Amino acid sequence: MLQHAPSNLNGFLARLNGRSVLSEDEQRAILDLPIRVKQVRQNQDFFSLGETLDHSCYVLEGLVGRFDQTAHGARQISALYIRGDMPGLESVVQPTAGFAMQALSTCTILEVPHPALRALIAANQAIAEAFWRDNAVDASILAQWVVNVGRREAKVRIAHLLCEMATRYCAEPDERGRLVFQLAMTQGQLADATGLTSVHVNRSLKAPRAIGTNFHSGTVRTDDWDMLAKLGDFDSVYLDTGPASEPRLRLIQ
Amino acid sequence: MLQHAPSNLNGFLARLNGRSVLSEDEQRAILDLPIRVKQVRQNQDFFSLGETLDHSCYVLEGLVGRFDQTAHGARQISALYIRGDMPGLESVVQPTAGFAMQALSTCTILEVPHPALRALIAANQAIAEAFWRDNAVDASILAQWVVNVGRREAKVRIAHLLCEMATRYCAEPDERGRLVFQLAMTQGQLADATGLTSVHVNRSLKAPRAIGTNFHSGTVRTDDWDMLAKLGDFDSVYLDTGPASEPRLRLIQ
């Protein structure tokens, strides 16, 4: 890893490095991006539907949800973003947001101005490529979200979502298969993410033959990760995380 | 528009031009991409889950579905592609496909080899940007798909899908609001796209208070487009089609 003056964008760089190959100069350029620090309180939108953005939003800390909604006001969370993610990176090429971004927990957001990102992309193709690839992974996640909501029953949807988030948080089960991690969502938000009702989420969690996982005040606990993953029909390949399964690409040498 | 020797990639260029600004040289470079013509019969996969791609697939003619599936074999169509679309463009930066691509009608596909695409991207940043933007629109469509499947009832889901496809096909209603267009899908495939059962799709289409639209052997007919759009909770902005609503961007001058 690159030695460099402390920057809050380290996590973003680590995310990119996991999937793309960047030179030292390129890495430094990313860390040198100008930022504005912004604290966002829980349940507060930090941008809204129809808004035109002039910056992208790096999540330094906290949990963020992308909220879409129907004309009748029903809400659907179509993506979750955690520390290290850059929601709205694509706003560089598509500035008008068709959705709202909301902090599910208190968040620290680093706003990266579009002009700086544009200059960086224009000056360095490898970085543009890494950004594009990052976006492509987000799209894969989105496609799996469609499958989850469209073709699985309630219990399985919930289990799958928990598995995905555990994996993205890099939470590892212990030797006995037990796993604990933080997921700062209410059952209502879980419902918005899975296309269910909060009542039904509650029941699925509590049912006699439930998912065998405890979800309480933002903490997920399971005694059997493998069982949860099986119930949740979960295969992590689409997240393109963990050890490199395919050689990292670099179009530009 | 650019004067140039005939190329089958004209539709792709037109698609890109609708959203990005490309110089004449850049446009010509796209039209000059090498292609392999491939005919794909109805219901035939032209690539499968887990396959590593060495080319992207331009749809010259026909209807294509992206099929994801659960471990139990339930199928979910998470995207549809029509003439002018380039499904798997992102395979340039992400070659391993986590899904299958299937021809819903007999298709003519132009395979564009990755090496040529890579060279083009490496040599021209504005094109890389246009590709990224094209992908970003696909991601917007995907997010709306999540909302559709997650938060709308059957009838509305179907109506919304029909509206989306009509809009993407640029099918215009006549002065009386009537609209007819081809959508080469069976009711079963419509079910796979909307997260429903073929039986239920059939009933929603036939119900006394149905969507007022006739869907038969690949032809969609409605007598009242506005009504369908309203029922389907449809707002086309996310498709970023039609007259430019925001100034087209170009990061690189």
Next chain:
DNA sequence: CGCATATTTGATAGATTTCAATTTATGTGG
């Protein structure tokens, strides 16, 4: 303590799936 938010529970209505069977298209070879 008292408000605000989140969780839990019950009862009921409604939507959707499942399974099974029938009818209607569509295509193909004789």
Next chain:
DNA sequence: CCACATAAATTGAAATCTATCAAATATGCG
């Protein structure tokens, strides 16, 4: 043009899942 095979559309009845509405119980926080 008919007979056959196949795929698609349609219908019925019953089971199941999920939503809705309303109320009660926790939980956190100032």
